Each structure stands twice: as structure tokens, then as C-alpha cells.
Amino acid sequence: MPLDIAKFNTAFNRARDRVRSDGAAQVAVEQAELRALVPDDASEHDKKWTAELIDALAAPPEPERQWSELYHEAGRIHVAAYPVEGTVDEQIAALNAARRRIWEIADRAAEDEAPHIRAMTRVLEHVEHLEQELRNPACLTDAGGLVVPRDARRPDRT
């Protein structure tokens, strides 16, 4: 009987959430339940990758990555890239400038960090979309939204 990959995947996700996030699981029990989902006659490939995932459940969580100052500098630019105030043209110009500055920082960063810095620009690079959204903000109501002055709201829409 072949491995039911979707069933295994769901069970693995649930076990992973319990072990790594909720802290309310016994790893060995979770692992045993997952192993029971892999039939004896599963392909060698399926046995191999499922075993890797199951074994990894018991691995201690990796320490939080220590980023360089360049990463955090790019992060600060990202966070400030979307100005609430200003005209639409000014907002678009700010987004463009932020993209370029972040890429410049990525070019100076270490090889293993540069891709993560470039990844920050992903939401800023679709300027053609943001531009259309900015130029056509929805009419806002007071229902369910953030309590901010109306004048400050319009640029919020993207």
C-alpha cells in the first residue's frame, strides 16, 4: 500500500504544531503515531523523507538567527517605506526609493544573508500594483477600522 502523503502531511503538521508551538505534546508519542502512517511497503524514497521529517521533530529548536546590522537597517527601511502621509506621487516615490536602498544594502551583505534582505523588497517591488491601489483608494467607513483621523486614512489604502 503506497504512502498516503496528504494524510501524513496533515498529521505531521498537527504534530509539529503541538510539539514546536503548543509545547503540549510528547515527542516520542507523536513520532510513533507518524511512523505508523508509513506502510512497510512504501517506496524507499517515501520512507526516507518521512523518516527525516519524523526525526527532525525531536531536534531542539534552532537558536534564533542573529542578523547583521545590515539586515536590521534594511528592515527599518522596509517598515518606513510606506508613508502614511503625503501625496500618492510622494508615496510611490518613497516606495521606489526604499526598494533601491534595500537592494543596495543586500549587495553589501554576506552571501547567506543577502537573499533574505532582497526578499524584503518583494512587497515593495510590485509598484505597478501598489500605484494603482494608491491612486484608487476605497471609500472608507468608520465600521471595523482603525481609529485614525480620516485625513490620515486615505493613504493607508493600497
Place this chain on the structure above:
Amino acid sequence: MGGSDSIVSPGSATYREFVRLYAVASRIAPTPVDRWSGVLRALHTPPGEPERWGAFDPRSGDISLSAELVLPHLTGPAPGVAGPAQGQALATVLHEATHARMETDAPHEPNAVRTNESLGLIEAFAEYRAVQQFETFAVAAGYPDVYLTTPQYPGWYAAMDDLVRQVSGPVKSRAAFLDEAIRGPGAMHFDQLADSVVKNRLTHDVPAGEKDQRAARAALIPAMAHRLWPSLRARPAESGLMVANEIRQHLDAQVDKIRHYYRGSPGQPYPAEAPNPTAIQLSPDNGLAMSDPKGRTEPAAGVDLRFLSGQAPASGATARRPSLGQGARGSGGPVRRDPHRGTDRDRS
């Protein structure tokens, strides 16, 4: 921004590897839909401009991936070459596969949310899925050494992750929601989140019948359809958490209302307004109990086109547009949008 693309030859090793990865993404979470045309395009960006990562075009069914950031990393299993760039590339494949393997719209579903807030949530969910299932995807595909760091700065991830944790519980887990949402349609993501709330927090209050369940979900959806969903992709994590916290307050209040209502043994479903009343118009005999007090109607086909293209409703139609409390669009004619609007991989 400029940019062009070219078709990746189906005979190339890159194309074959993409097909293999796309199949792996489908195997770990099967869905009833496959909208990919089989055409893979390489996105080229003019010199001096930052690359785009990828896109799925719902009209043509074509998938486009960056010629620099993604396609060169689809090398197939090869120990020792993995790195953060390859992790980002594989996550892009999983993200676009998520879009291609589900319907976006659900015009016949009363609880479909067909607004820009939904388009924002669809993007957020595709990326959430790419992060949540990355480990399984990479290992099953034979790339055990690649890794993906959790996004640290963007608001959408913080909002999505927090919201999924809020609605999940012992009856319907985060993993169960993930499986359900991967199957789509995208316009039903809010309804799927609401279903988690009903199952986990209103288990003993809302009767199991479909009318009651659907009405309760419809009543919960406005609490989650925050008007800032579309803009969260360009907002910091703090904004995402702020949105999630506001949603929590609205959800808690609505859960209390629904609970209070049913404890009075009303004998009929909670009087909620359907997010998509046009579906009720399409099926007048479907027996839905949800009210539509303003009697709003709108031709479904028009809504369909506008939602899928990300366009605003035509001027004059706004008064009849389904409103979820986050506001209707104002005046102004239809807006041209890039057809990729709803499906670009807006990650960071």
C-alpha cells in the same frame, strides 16, 4: 516597472524540475482544481530594476518565475548546493502552486467574500501556506538541506499567523484549517476561518444544521474582513499584530452575541447578512435563512469579473455592492488592474 517574459522550453531540465516540484506540492495537499496551463514563463527584469519573484495569471493559467531569483535554483536534488536563495526559490514555487491549485472566486456561495479584503487575504494565505508547508515540501521534493527563515518584518504574515492561532482549537486545528484552505476557493478563506471559530468556540451553541452553521459563519466574517488586509503586505509586523488584535476584539464580541442569541433557544438561524447576496439571488430556492434587509442585488457576472480582475465596481453600482462593514467603494469608474493583481507573490 518594465519587464518581459519568455516561455521556458518544455524540454529543458528547468521545466521538468518545475513540473516535478509542482506535482510534489499537489501530492502533499491534493486539491480538486488545477488551473496551471502547463506554460512556464521566465520573468526578465531590465537592468537596474529589482527582480520580481513570480506570478500566476488566472486568465491564461501561465506561471511565471524570476529568471534570476527562482529558475536557476530549480536544479533538482543535489546535496551541498542548498542555501537561502534556493529556499526562497522553492517557497516561490509553493506559493504559485497554491494559487494555481485552487479557484479564486466562488460566485455561488452565499458566504463568499468578493472584495479587496479577500484578495489581500488570498495573498496572505498563499504565503502562509508556503511557510507552513515549506519543510514538508522541501524534504519530500528531495531538497532536505534548504531552509526558509520566518518572515520577520511584513505585517501580513504576523496577521495571518495570529488569526489562524486565534480561530484554531481542539475541534478544528491549525493543520485542518490549512488543509481546507489549500483546497480553496480563495473567496471562501474568510468563511473557512469563521468555520474554525464556530467549531472551536461555539461547539455547543450553534446547532449542527447547515443553515445555522452558515448563518453563524456569516455573522463572524465581518469581524475578520478588516479593511487593512490589502495593505498589510507593505506594512510592518506591528501593523499586522494590531490588525489581528482588533480582529480578536471584534471576534470575541461577535462570538458572545451569537452565543447569547442561541441560549435563548430562538428556533431559527442567527440573523446574519450574507457576504455574497448575489448567490442567494442566483438560487432563490436554496432555503437560506440569512437576511438581506436592504434587498441588494447585483448581476453575478459583473461581480465575478470585477472581483477576479481586482477592479472596483463600476460607478453607480456601489450602493448595491455587498458590504461587510469595512465600507464600499466610492464613486469612480472601473480601474484597470494588472491581471496578476490577486496572485502575485507578494512576499517579504
